[in-house]
Amino acid sequence: MDLSNESISPAISPVLNALMEKLKPLIDGGRLDNLVDLLSLVSDLVDLLDPPMVEKLAVLFENATATTWSVSNAIRTAKADSTKSEQPPGVYQLLKLLREPDTRRGVGFALKTLNVIGRQL
Amino acid sequence: MSKRIVIVGGGVGGTMLANQLAGKLYPEILRGEVSIALLSNSPDHFYKPAFMYVAFNLFFQEELKRAERSLLRPEITFNVEEVTRFDFPGQRLKTRSGKVYDYDFLVIATGCVPAPERIEGLKEAGDHFYQYEPARQLAQRLSTIEKGRIFITVSFPQTPNVPHQCGIAPVETTLMLDDFLRRRGVRDKVEIIYTYPTTAQLLRNCLFLQRPTGEILPSIFEQKNIRFQRGFTLKRVDPDKKIAYSEEGDEQSFDILMATPPIRAVDAVLESGASQAPNHEGWLPTNHETLQVYGLENVYVIGDTVDLPVSKAGGACHNQAPVIANNIAAEIRLGTTIAVYDGRVQAVAQMGLNAGMPLWYDYQHDVLPTPPTKLGGLLRHGFNRGLYWAVARGML
Numbered sequence: 407m408d409l410s411n412e413s414i415s416p417a418i419s420p421v422l423n424a425l426m427e428k429l430k431p432l433i434d435g436g437r438l439d440n441l442v443d444l445l446s447l448v449s450d451l452v453d454l455l456d457p458p459m460v461e462k463l464a465v466l467f468e469n470a471t472a473t474t475w476s477v478s479n480a481i482r483t484a485k486a487d488s489t490k491s492e493q494p495p496g497v498y499q500l501l502k503l504l505r506e507p508d509t510r511r512g513v514g515f516a517l518k519t520l521n522v523i524g525r526q527l
Numbered sequence: 528m529s530k531r532i533v534i535v536g537g538g539v540g541g542t543m544l545a546n547q548l549a550g551k552l553y554p555e556i557l558r559g560e561v562s563i564a565l566l567s568n569s570p571d572h573f574y575k576p577a578f579m580y581v582a583f584n585l586f587f588q589e590e591l592k593r594a595e596r597s598l599l600r601p602e603i604t605f606n607v608e609e610v611t612r613f614d615f616p617g618q619r620l621k622t623r624s625g626k627v628y629d630y631d632f633l634v635i636a637t638g639c640v641p642a643p644e645r646i647e648g649l650k651e652a653g654d655h656f657y658q659y660e661p662a663r664q665l666a667q668r669l670s671t672i673e674k675g676r677i678f679i680t681v682s683f684p685q686t687p688n689v690p691h692q693c694g695i696a697p698v699e700t701t702l703m704l705d706d707f708l709r710r711r712g713v714r715d716k717v718e719i720i721y722t723y724p725t726t727a728q729l730l731r732n733c734l735f736l737q738r739p740t741g742e743i744l745p746s747i748f749e750q751k752n753i754r755f756q757r758g759f760t761l762k763r764v765d766p767d768k769k770i771a772y773s774e775e776g777d778e779q780s781f782d783i784l785m786a787t788p789p790i791r792a793v794d795a796v797l798e799s800g801a802s803q804a805p806n807h808e809g810w811l812p813t814n815h816e817t818l819q820v821y822g823l824e825n826v827y828v829i830g831d832t833v834d835l836p837v838s839k840a841g842g843a844c845h846n847q848a849p850v851i852a853n854n855i856a857a858e859i860r861l862g863t864t865i866a867v868y869d870g871r872v873q874a875v876a877q878m879g880l881n882a883g884m885p886l887w888y889d890y891q892h893d894v895l896p897t898p899p900t901k902l903g904g905l906l907r908h909g910f911n912r913g914l915y916w917a918v919a920r921g922m923l
């Protein structure tokens with residue numbers, strides 16, 4: 407490709423000049439090569455991605471964010487509740503908590519999670 | 528006394544806002560000074576844009592919904608309740624189950640509904656993709672048509688300068704349809720005609736509701752052999768003869784009529800008396816900066832129920848939610864609103880089955896269309912399949 411100034415239309419040449427000025431430090435230091443390699447890698451990745459793979463990645467993303475979200479919600483709320491009173495809860499209060507449907511659902515969930523982990527061992 | 532914030536509607540607007548409010552007002556919630564309740568008439572949350580894909584057999588119903596409770600922070604009380612009456616002076620709501628909810632701040636996020644019955648013959652003879660069941664019916668027709676004519680119409684609300692739902696959807700589905708019929712190998716025997724009404728918000732005789740995009744459409748359509756016609760405002764449909772008649776005096780035959788039907792606010796909003804929109808459409812008079820409802824105290828509106836000129840889109844809700852969250856928080860903390868909505872909407876348009884075009888616009892700027900790309904298509908796909916749920920949870 408001939409990039410000499412005569413072969414480039416007058417409207418484009420200031421643009422090219424500005425671009426070359428920006429790129430010059432990268433070229434001088436040999437760093438442009440890395441960037442070109444990086445661009446090729448990104449382009450290859452885009453070529454490799456297909457809709458089913460994007461779907462799998464997206465579902466993975468949803469699972470990861472949803473799990474992180476519910477766990478951090480639970481920790482935040484539990485922390486707020488637990489630090490409300492200066493005294494640690496008494497045995498009777500703990501038993502009362504155990505009677506609450508949400509607690510039983512949570513304990514059931516934790517046990518079931520362990521159960522399924524066990525199944526996969 | 529504790530301030531009660533009640534949000535009605537568990538769609539994308541109500542859900543994002545509830546989560547953002549819970550974050551913003553967390554100190555007050557911990558001190559018991561603020562409570563947030565979300566009421567919705569469905570236990571499920573639907574990713575509505577997926578209905579468009581249902582029409583092309585690209586999404587299962589099971590994939591496009593989640594339990595609303597699972598999308599809400601635990602600080603939010605969620606009740607499945609259909610609001611039937613708004614008592615604005617009394618600051619309370621009545622629900623179908625007979626319960627009464629008092630509020631200090633109310634946010635209406637009930638969206639809009641398609642109303643094909645508002646055009647004679649359209650409900651009987653037309654198809655659309657704005658709800659699940661109609662989209663399934665359209666999918667069946669599109670999967671079996673071998674030859675003939677698919678006629679596309681777009682109906683705008685009659686309220687001046689209010690758009691139909693998701694402005695770009697008719698263009699998206701026209702391009703998807705072209706690809707879909709090519710994949711099926713029947714495109715050369717099926718004619719596609721895209722039409723647009725004479726009045727599209729502030730524009731006249733165009734192909735899209737914003738000029739720059741409207742101007743590039745002819746070349747895109749011509750490349751794909753899609754016919755297009757300006758100035759076709761659907762007036763009436765004859766289901767027996769399969770003919771669509773326009774206000775302008777034209778008549779066109781079809782085998783499939785793929786229509787963007789009229790829309791309206793939900794019944795409870797229509798009957799609330801808060802809207803003066805013509806044609807009983809029910810859009811709430813919205814302060815375009817604060818998103819409060821004009822004429823009412825302590826009432827905000829988000830999403831499809833507004834009467835603003837911006838797209839009725841999730842991408843609009845995404846920018847409205849932080850404004851309302853900040854304004855309600857500021858009213859509670861400072862006694863005044865502080866945030867202003869600039870009309871921003873962003874989206875990745877689905878331009879055919881594989882390509883996508885990221886876009887944004889606001890009150891001041893129109894969309895500047897860029898060439899659709901494969902990467903844009905993959906981004907849209909990733910959003911449909913996963914990113915959306917993080918957005919609804921208020922994480923993005």
Ligand SMILES: Cc1cc2nc3c(=O)[nH]c(=O)nc-3n(C[C@H](O)[C@H](O)[C@H](O)COP(=O)(O)OP(=O)(O)OC[C@H]3O[C@@H](n4cnc5c(N)ncnc54)[C@H](O)[C@@H]3O)c2cc1C
Nearest residue numbers: 536537538540568575576610637638830831839840841842
């Ligand atoms: C086919 C299609 C394609 C689309 N494509 C896009 C796109 O690509 N990009 C984009 O940004 N947007 C798109 N949209 C638009 C987007 O889905 C809507 O703008 C968005 O859902 C509006 O959010 P909302 O919260 O205002 O209303 P909705 O999401 O409709 O939610 C309303 C909620 O209110 C509840 N409700 C209704 N009445 C009552 C009542 N009386 N009491 C209690 N609850 C009630 C409903 O159950 C629902 O949960 C598309 C829409 C469709 C249909």
